[in-house]
Amino acid sequence: MRDRALRAIAECRHIAAMTEDPGRITRRYLTPPMRSVHAHLRARMEAMGMRVSVDAAGNLRGVWQPLHASGRRLLMGSHVDTVPDAGAFDGVLGVALALEMVAVAQELALPLAIEVIAFSEEEGVRFAVPFIGSRAVAGRIETALLALNDAEGITLETAIRDFGLDPGQMEEAVAGEGALAFVEFHIEQGPVLEAEGLSLAAVTGIVGQTRLSVEFTGQANHAGTTPMHLRRDALAAAAEWITAVETLALHTEGLVATVGKISVAPNAGNVIPGTALVSIDVRHLHDSVRKEVVDALLAQAEAIAARRGLTLQCTRQVDQPAAPMDERLTAFLAEAIEAAGLPVKRMPSGAGHDAMVMASRMPAAMLFLRSPRGISHHPAETVREEDVEAALHVGRNFLARLAAEIG
């Protein structure tokens, strides 16, 4: 598997050179470098005996259909678009490893059809809406999306046509009855596996997310003439609440909560703050826990505001449910990790992935590979050769199990 690991890493480095911005990796949806990625992957897939097509959303899809396998196939892959000034492995590694999995299936003569999908859009950089690629495959492209504009005023519909595709054929991109399941290999993009000294983890699900803005309103006044006990300081109230957010998050297993943004008015050194508008982002794998925590935090904000003579206003911006991965497939992955002689680690994903969208259409599972130093969405993003090799061992065990299961 060492040669395959080295080849997958080299593939990511090679694709990294296909960029809108020489010297940096930036590859937005349906831009010219995406065409180069398609030409490169198409040639490789065809050389492996796969049937290749590009769907109306710009996803490159290659199907390996063994002679004596049923028409039902395993879908594997990840995305090939990037954030600006990206690393070489986010998304692309999942495609490179999916191709190695096809090679493994061919070598073992497994009676298992595999479709490799290089999703065209996951990051949401060009049209400010993420997952356009996997939405198309999951049947979740609403017609309204086609009217979205990019920064240059080009609509999604025009961008699709300019790429030589027909937005009218979006329905044909949807995975049909033949799709058995979706499995995605992806870098963790966080520090957990690194901190625990582990190569891999089976992902239990993608966390749900609540985002709110909370505004404390008091009274702006003179910083010199207003005694402390006669103030209604909005920023001091917000500060008290922010530490309460951190405390509750620290004491709730598996929860992350972040106040990442604050704006204060009038925002002057000699004026008591009259309003403080803060953002909060709360995530957990279990929707019930997330809801309980959000309710508790809002009650605390109300109490703090009342005690200080302030008013409070909340606006809910995002309320996205968690996307659990398929239990049976995830158990297969865990067994495959164990069979590879590695400790079995299960963990949720704090970030969204194509597997989250695909899970709305079919059973889905995800394998995380350690992110050295926890760094991602950055040119320093990398992978360890031994982890990629371990992922290939796990992938082989998983494919063999799945083939036996459906055979």
Ligand SMILES: [Zn+2]
């Ligand atoms: Zn990604």
